[in-house]
Amino acid sequence: MYVVIMGGGRVGLHLAHSLVATGHDVTLIENDEHLCATAAGEIDALIICGNGTDIKTLEESNIEDADVFVAATGNDEANLLSSILVKEYKIPKLIARVSNPDHEDAFHKVGIDIVVSPELTAASYLEKLITRPKIADLIVVGRGDAELLDISIQNSKAIGKRVGDLSPTDDYIIAAIHHNGNITIPNEDTVLAKNEKISVLVKKDAVKKVTSLFTK
DSSP, rough: OOEEEEESSSHHHHHHHHHHTTTOEEEEEEEEEHHHHHHHHHHEEEEESOTSSSSHHHTTTTTGGGGGEEEEEEOOOHHHHHHHHTTTTTTTEEEEEEEGGGGHHHHTTTOOEEEOOOHHHHHHHHHHHHHOEEEEEEEEETTEEEEEEEEEEEOOTTTOOBBBOOOOOOOOOOOEEEEEEEEEOOTTTTTOOTEEEEEEEEEEGHHHHHHHHOOO
């Protein structure tokens, strides 16, 4: 897969690292010379020191061959403009970072496939860790409409029950059981034990209800 990333800051550079490490071809566009030099020394990718809102710079990246374009700068206006320009090249997938949630509608109106906010996601993650102390860990799934929770079973209503008696429902499914450092995929006859950690895929609106089902 060929991915063009605009923005060599924290988000863009980390994304480029991950993609290169998994075998994808990456071009990184960045207009700050210092960030360009840093990226060139850290990742095996084409680094273009230029403005991603300039058509000539985009064409220098062979944008017409890209499978994905990611506008990852911290400037919403630059991300929006570059995404609008890239749409003309019929790229299969456009992803844009937005820092100000008030700007999100503008991105959707011009047809950006996916709009993400690392800042809001991080804040939401921290809030969940603070307000849900009975959850060992969590991962936001999809576009934030579901979560994968790791929960230790404490509720007597769940202890000793078969997985098939509790899951799946329209709101959640028990996806895995952790035991002695190993993870297994349960079947309907698997019995839940006290203090056993399970991974549960839950719809966002049902997190509180499902948490109380398995914890005290």
